[in-house]
Amino acid sequence: MRSPRGAWSLAGLLGGLAGLATSHLVAAVLHVRSTPVVAVAELAVRLTPTGLIEWGIEAFGVFDKVALVIVILVTLTAVFAWAGRLGRRSWWLTAVPYGVLAGIGGVAVLLVPGANASVDLLPVLTGLLTWLVVTSLLCVPLRVQDERAAGSGRAATEDGEEEPTGLRGDTRRHLLVRMGAVGAFAVLAGLGGEVLARRRQGVERARQLLGLQVTRPTVPAAARIGVDGVTSWETPNPSFYVIHTAFAVPTIDPADWRLRIHGMVDREVVLDFDDLFSGSLTERWTTLNCVSNEVGGDLIGNAWWSGMLTADVLALAGVQEGADAVLQTSEDGWTCGTPLEALTDDRKAMLAVAMNGVPLPVEHGFPVRTLVPGLYGYVSACKWVVDWEVTRFDRFSAYWTENGWSEQGPVKIGSRVDVPRSGDELPAGDVIAAGMAWFQHTGIGGVEVSLDGGAWTAGEVADSRRIDSWFQWRAVLPDVPAGDHVLRVRALDPDGAPQTGVVADTVPDGATGWHEVDFTVTED
Numbered sequence: 177m178r179s180p181r182g183a184w185s186l187a188g189l190l191g192g193l194a195g196l197a198t199s200h201l202v203a204a205v206l207h208v209r210s211t212p213v214v215a216v217a218e219l220a221v222r223l224t225p226t227g228l229i230e231w232g233i234e235a236f237g238v239f240d241k242v243a244l245v246i247v248i249l250v251t252l253t254a255v256f257a258w259a260g261r262l263g264r265r266s267w268w269l270t271a272v273p274y275g276v277l278a279g280i281g282g283v284a285v286l287l288v289p290g291a292n293a294s295v296d297l298l299p300v301l302t303g304l305l306t307w308l309v310v311t312s313l314l315c316v317p318l319r320v321q322d323e324r325a326a327g328s329g330r331a332a333t334e335d336g337e338e339e340p341t342g343l344r345g346d347t348r349r350h351l352l353v354r355m356g357a358v359g360a361f362a363v364l365a366g367l368g369g370e371v372l373a374r375r376r377q378g379v380e381r382a383r384q385l386l387g388l389q390v391t392r393p394t395v396p397a398a399a400r401i402g403v404d405g406v407t408s409w410e411t412p413n414p415s416f417y418v419i420h421t422a423f424a425v426p427t428i429d430p431a432d433w434r435l436r437i438h439g440m441v442d443r444e445v446v447l448d449f450d451d452l453f454s455g456s457l458t459e460r461w462t463t464l465n466c467v468s469n470e471v472g473g474d475l476i477g478n479a480w481w482s483g484m485l486t487a488d489v490l491a492l493a494g495v496q497e498g499a500d501a502v503l504q505t506s507e508d509g510w511t512c513g514t515p516l517e518a519l520t521d522d523r524k525a526m527l528a529v530a531m532n533g534v535p536l537p538v539e540h541g542f543p544v545r546t547l548v549p550g551l552y553g554y555v556s557a558c559k560w561v562v563d564w565e566v567t568r569f570d571r572f573s574a575y576w577t578e579n580g581w582s583e584q585g586p587v588k589i590g591s592r593v594d595v596p597r598s599g600d601e602l603p604a605g606d607v608i609a610a611g612m613a614w615f616q617h618t619g620i621g622g623v624e625v626s627l628d629g630g631a632w633t634a635g636e637v638a639d640s641r642r643i644d645s646w647f648q649w650r651a652v653l654p655d656v657p658a659g660d661h662v663l664r665v666r667a668l669d670p671d672g673a674p675q676t677g678v679v680a681d682t683v684p685d686g687a688t689g690w691h692e693v694d695f696t697v698t699e700d
């Protein structure tokens with residue numbers, strides 16, 4: 177007796193649904209904006225001629241994403257069942273439709289604006305893997321029965337009769353157990369994904385409804401150097417670099433947020449979100465950079481932050497004699513050790529609630545993060561911060577210090593060439609160079625450039641008073657001859673001492689060395 181086609185179809189269908197469930201779960205955990213199915217729907221809309229969409233609206237009344245997602249799901253169901261039936265002929269044939277579907281999903285996901293290949297493809301890959309594993313798992317009992325039928329049933333087929341199909345008792349039992357397990361797994365994964373996705377949506381809604389009394393940023397006109405192609409002085413939230421160890425971004429409703437301040441304090445204090453607004457908010461431009469930023473790298477950004485001064489927060493608890501550090505812990509368990517001095521001196525370190533005039537984006541620490549001018553993020557800028565222990569550096573080690581990074585992380589002076597870009601071809605004549613320079617909370621005394629290893633000449637720096645932010649600079653290189661060139665930049669500190677050219681790795685406390693670009697000037 178051979179296994180019936182329906183059983184094979186069901187195996188393919190269940191495998192397919194399990195894959196959709198796991199990809200949904202992974203998309204929710206990773207906070208990927210578009211799940212593969214939604215991405216395919218969006219792509220389909222973009223590829224469909226407008227005329228057809230209009231016809232669809234007329235014919236069906238709606239032609240929105242929901243309708244499209246339903247069409248896609250129905251198509252998927254048919255393909256899943258077909259993939260299962262292909263399994264009857266050979267194991268690897270089932271992989272073909274699944275592979276094609278995953279290919280379509282992968283392309284769609286990558287075409288979503290702002291897609292990030294290394295993360296956004298994971299849901300698709302998880303789905304594909306689930307399809308293959310689960311479907312082959314479900315096909316095993318069917319295949320065993322067919323092999324037995326092929327071995328013993330030759331006589332029956334020889335007299336020309338159609339081979340009977342049906343499920344033998346033991347096959348049925350094996351199949352039911354496996355299908356039950358797969359079904360339960362798929363439901364759990366799917367529900368888990370849905371719960372997570374809804375929690376995220378809930379927090380995102382809470383974030384959007386939060387009417388914070390913060391000011392919108394206005395960029396000081398003097399901060400702009402006025403060269404096309406130089407990095408914008410202010411960094412919009414969507415382009416601000418994101419670094420964290422959390423696999424799933426914490427989702428904290430502001431109403432549930434608490435910061436516990438304990439350790440070497442006169443009295444333990446627990447702050448809630450409203451407490452941060454008991455006085456007036458501090459608002460200022462500050463540049464944040466990552467200790468892992470390579471020379472010339474882009475793990476740096478400048479934003480308008482609003483929050484409560486950490487000095488005022490600590491004053492509520494009363495810091496005791498002998499303490500020199502605050503061990504900050506985030507909701508996801510990440511820790512950093514911040515010098516008490518940087519949190520209490522006049523540099524205006526804050527518990528930030530807003531970034532560029534809007535509540536912190538979830539991936540930047542919503543609802544509350546710490547921000548300390550002049551320190552790298554890994555020793556100061558705790559996102560989703562929930563716990564402060566006032567303590568001493570000799571009593572703990574924090575996340576990155578346990579991984580070989582330095583206990584203290586004051587930012588190093590740095591600079592970068594943005595214009596020209598490496599590989600640019602420019603016409604003969606004067607070349608205008610421009611870029612960024614920074615030394616947060618110390619400020620810079622100028623920048624110098626050197627063409628082809630020649631003498632250092634001064635460039636011009638825009639508005640150098642705002643020392644917690646980076647600066648745009650420009651320099652004119654007169655009459656650069658045709659040929660290949662190397663341009664270097666270095667910043668000067670306020671005393672005129674130049675940034676070191678000694679090359680150092682980012683580990684343990686930040687990269688050093690001069691940034692350089694290669695460009696070519698063509699004959700005219």
Ligand SMILES: Nc1nc2c(c(=O)[nH]1)N[C@H]1C(S)=C(S)[C@@H](COP(=O)(O)O)O[C@H]1N2
Binds near residue numbers: 507510
């Ligand atoms: N909870 C948490 N906060 C964190 C980190 C982290 O891994 N987890 N990384 C830190 C590091 S190394 C940097 S450079 C900054 C980056 O902040 P951003 O993602 O808002 O740019 O956050 C800091 N705060």
Ligand SMILES: [Mo]
Binds near residue numbers: 466
């Ligand atoms: Mo960092």
